Amino acid sequence: MTAGEAGVGRGRPSRRPRSWRRSAGLAALVAVLAGCGAGVPSAQTPSGSAAGSGAGASITVFAAASLARPFEEIGAQVERTHPGSDVRFQFAGSADLVTQLREGAPGDVLATADEASMARAASAGLVEETAPFATNTLTIVVPTGNPAAITSFADLAHDGVATVVCAPQVPCGAATERVEALTGVRLSPVSEENRVDDVLGKITSGQADAGVVYVTDALRAGEAVARVDVPEADRAVNRYPIGVLAGAGGADASHRGPNRALATAFVDAVRGGPGRAALTRAGFGTP
Amino acid sequence: MTGSTAAPHLTRRPTTGRSRRPGPGLPTWVYVPAVLGIVVVVLPVVGMAARVGWADLPALLSSPAALDALRLSLLTSSASTLACIVLGVPLALVLARTRFPGQGLLRALVLLPLVLPPVVGGLALLATFGRTGLLGAHLEALGVRIAFSTVAVVLAQTFVALPFLVVGLEGALRTAGRDHEAVAATLGASPTHVLARVTLPLTLPGLVSGAVLAFARSLGEFGATLTFAGSLQGRTRTLPLEIYLAREADPDAALALALLLVVVALVVVGAVHGRSRS
Structure with a gap:
């Protein structure tokens, strides 16, 4: 919507149809439903060049x-x-x-x-x-400089340490729960994300002090994060x-x-x- | 009913446009796209309802996670609607009742959250109120941390919902005109008195309408919340976030929660809209 549409009442005030509000109500419902549908990936991502026609599989x-x-x-x-x-x-x-x-x-x-x-x-x-x-195994990632001075999995449970993990419903969160059970450390994270990428994002942006992600994710993030390895994670392999x-x-x-x-x-x-x-x-x- | 028909003898503007008397009928063909339009909106909801396992519904909806999400959604949506009213009513008044250079730009800026993808809104909030953000870094030094808190959820919802209230109320203010206000002022009423006793009562339906839309938008808020506030049961995981998470492990629970969200939205919008129009 543009500023011009917003000022719809300016030139012709009395004709502003009341049914606009009714339709706006429906639009709001659409917005609500759109919110529910977010996160569904869009079309397939083609990679490769062949057009699929012809003899090629x-x-x-x-x-x-x-x-x-x-x-x-x-x-x-x-x-x-x-x-x-x-x-x-x-x-x-x-x-x-x-x-x-x-x-x-x-x-x-x-x-x-x-x-x-x-x-x-x-x-x-x-x-x-x-x-x-x-x-794949889990590891701790911290923002460069390690502001909360994390050296072990137990450090994540300390007061004032903002830890972000995956929710138990997704694979990386289930693995995190297994590491908690193995170490006897009960975490109280500030957020349980749906995606390991969202955990990583909270660390690279410096929003949280520590995150629990896969080793492969930590490698992928490169210089943006530092890694603190968890010995017990070797027994909670995905x-x-x-x-x-x-x-x-x-x-x-x-x-x-x-x-x-x-x-x-x-x-x-x-x-x-x-x-x-x-x-x-x-x-x-x-x- | 509405302010403008409450005192029709006072207004110079024609009232035929909003009369309840039957006017000339619509061309018949209009009904075809109109019905298609409603089908586009309703059919997916029907499709969803058809998938819901009704027998398991009570159990799915009474889980602690679902109840926490519902409670948090109602709480935060109410708080953000209140914030929208406190900030949006003065903003709409300034836009509708004053003239100043750059007003068009200001109006465009107010509408910005409508065109921004919510994720972008979340990133913007993060860059501002996050721990390393523009204001967030200073707040952090004062010991105030907004990220990952319920306040962050309310902030995200207010950000996306404010335009709905401002646009709705500004339209009502322009429609209501200034005649009654002028009369009250000539009778010696102070600007505050005019605002409280004439302007706001006249535009109340517009305000209610805008507030309902703001509430509905807050209730459905997802992207900005997920990006800015995170997701934790009872603190930041609102109903849409709970649906998103439930999808991972239990699609049936996600559908049940989605149905709950639709029902809550319908009840709120229906109840308030219905009452303000009858």
Whole structure:
């Protein structure tokens, strides 16, 4: 809306229709509903160049957001070894991915950040065979300079330390709860975020004194944060499973074979040597 | 009912535009897009209601997390509506009843939160009131921390809701005209007296309308809150944030909470709007 529309009453005051207010009420409801819908990722993010038409096989990989960098690398490798093929990605939170697939989003491969999300996908009949391909552990991140002088997990529970963690409903939060149980330290965070990226953002912006994120996230943030490792976190490892989706290949019978073959090739690449190298560079462990 | 029809003999402006008498009928074709319009708004809500597991609804809605979120949403939305009234009424008066250079720019600035994506609003609030922000750094030195507090939620809601109240009330002020105010002033009433006894009563329906919209907008606030205030049960996790979180682990609970939010919004908007119009 512009200033001109706002001054709608200026030139013709008596004609300002009262029904405007009624319609504004409806608009407010739309706003309320829009608020509920926020956070649903928009269209698929195409990566790669082939247009999908012609003989080349084409797949969409649904993957946890933390896998973005190594998976883009592996996708490029697979496209090189399969000329004319096209590997696209949809990166989001693991629970979001499963929800999208359950609602009929077309995907060929699913890789989640935890086994619980994959189990939900399996119980919905979305995947058949899955295997763990990477692990991730938690670490503490602090703003550069470490203003609250954090040196251990127990320090996070001290009075006046503003700690941000993931909510227990999401994989990184569930892992944080396991570390709390292992260390016997009960945290009282100032915020429980839905996304590990939101935790990281609160640290890079200096809003909080410490955050609990994955090692891979801390590596990705680079110089913006400092890392304080948690020895106990090695016993609260998150396993990342991957599997070809039951509906892989798409509905078009003439493309299903090549597409399924490409999906299998991508999973093999992730679990094979080159994939392992890319995952290790990003900070992932071996299951 | 409304101020302008309460004393029609005093106004020079034609009242036919707002008469309740049936005028010439609408062209029939108008009803087709009108019905489509309402379908666009209502159908998704119907679709959502169809998905809700009604048998589990009481259990889903009476969980501590849901009750905390509902309580916090009602509390913060009421507080931000109050803040919108305290700040927005004088702002609307200044915009509608005075003339000064740069008024058009000021009006555009007031509307800014309407066009900003809420996340951007949250970032702006963070850069201002956050721990390292423009004001926040000084507040932090005084021992006042707004980030991650319920105050931050109210601040975010007030930021996004204020334009709704100002626009609604300014329109009502312009529609009401200045005739009654002029008469009261010639009879010796002071400016404050005129404001309290003539202007505000005349524009009360506009104020109520704007306040309802501000409340509804506050109730649905999501992006700015998540960015600026964080998410913690009972302190900053309002109903929309609880819905967003519930989606992760329990989509059925998210739908139930979404339905609750719709019902609360409908009840508030319906009750106040209905009353102010009857």
